[in-house]
Amino acid sequence: MPAVYDKFAANYDRAFAPLERLGLRRWRQEVIDLLPTNANILEIGCGAGANFEFYPECKRSVSSEISIRMLEIAETKRRENHLIQADAQSLPFGVDEFDAAFATLVFCSIPEPTLAFKELKRVIKPGGRIVLLEHVRPEGILGPVFDLINKATLALADDHFNRETAKLAADSGLKIVEVRKKLGTIVNLIVCEV
Numbered sequence: 001m002p003a004v005y006d007k008f009a010a011n012y013d014r015a016f017a018p019l020e021r022l023g024l025r026r027w028r029q030e031v032i033d034l035l036p037t038n039a040n041i042l043e044i045g046c047g048a049g050a051n052f053e054f055y056p057e058c059k060r061s062v063s064s065e066i067s068i069r070m071l072e073i074a075e076t077k078r079r080e081n082h083l084i085q086a087d088a089q090s091l092p093f094g095v096d097e098f099d100a101a102f103a104t105l106v107f108c109s110i111p112e113p114t115l116a117f118k119e120l121k122r123v124i125k126p127g128g129r130i131v132l133l134e135h136v137r138p139e140g141i142l143g144p145v146f147d148l149i150n151k152a153t154l155a156l157a158d159d160h161f162n163r164e165t166a167k168l169a170a171d172s173g174l175k176i177v178e179v180r181k182k183l184g185t186i187v188n189l190i191v192c193e194v
Ligand SMILES: C[S@@+](CC[C@H](N)C(=O)[O-])C[C@H]1O[C@@H](n2cnc3c(N)ncnc32)[C@H](O)[C@@H]1O
Pocket: 003, 004, 005, 006, 044, 045, 046, 047, 048, 049, 050, 051, 064, 065, 066, 067, 070, 086, 087, 088, 089, 103, 104, 105, 106, 109, 110, 111
């Protein structure tokens, strides 16, 4: 069955270019800077490979993604990292296979995020770090606005615009080390530990 992002792949980089200039590139670097170096690193939902240029020195880096069309574009940007088609809710890796994992703008589109967190807990070593950059349901008056927008994004792209990702991670048994709030509270950089 085709993944939702198959139909966005060809235009993804062009559509995101203004956001990259507005600060997304800087936040991508910030996410990577929170990962250990010379370690086994897993990225989930790597999309068209926007993070590849920021990858740290790794023992082994694996970039996973559910959409084959996104992976085809990611392949053109590949460096030392290995690419693999995989659903974050059912990862094809062994117990404790990685030292750390990260994802940027992915948990909004995973149907069952708690399954993905369960999988991350399985494949990341105890004490290992998971770093997420996600748009979330903002605090205050914008919260109900995002609830409304969510109806449209769900219909158009199966995107959960108002996810409370840090809470879902904590409810899934991950330790929340830090939440850095960006764009007011619209974007969260979430640092968790297994
Ligand atoms: C908004 S894009 C972000 C892509 C990339 N991480 C970035 O920062 O540009 C969301 C990505 O998550 C992927 N995705 C959605 N559900 C997924 C799942 N269950 N498992 C793995 N990847 C998934 C989509 O195919 C898409 O490439």
